[in-house]
Amino acid sequence: xxxxxxxxxxxxxxxxxxxxxxxxxxxxxxxxxxxxxxxxxxxxxxxxxxxxxxxxxxxxxxxxxxxxxxxxxxxxxxxxxxxxxxxxxx
Numbered sequence: 001x002x003x004x005x006x007x008x009x010x011x012x013x014x015x016x017x018x019x020x021x022x023x024x025x026x027x028x029x030x031x032x033x034x035x036x037x038x039x040x041x042x043x044x045x046x047x048x049x050x051x052x053x054x055x056x057x058x059x060x061x062x063x064x065x066x067x068x069x070x071x072x073x074x075x076x077x078x079x080x081x082x083x084x085x086x087x088x089x090x
Contacts, residue, residue: 003084
């Protein structure tokens with residue numbers, strides 16, 4: 001599987017994204033984030049994090065799911081080392 005997104009802690013986020021993280025949650029330092037692409041900005045894009053990810057059972061092709069709306073979600077697969085993930089919009 002091609003894990004193409006880096007998983008980072010609060011302090012590894014760029015400064016503008018750290019401000020976004022602080023505005024999103026009180027426990028922002030404890031959350032694991034999906035590093036935003038370099039061409040994304042907090043003004044126009046979402047900072048995805050694993051606090052919104054619901055773990056799936058062993059019968060799913062995804063390790064977890066992030067609900068986006070009533071009819072869409074993101075399937076998350078996390079690498080064995082836990083430092084990368086793959087996001088699949090479903």
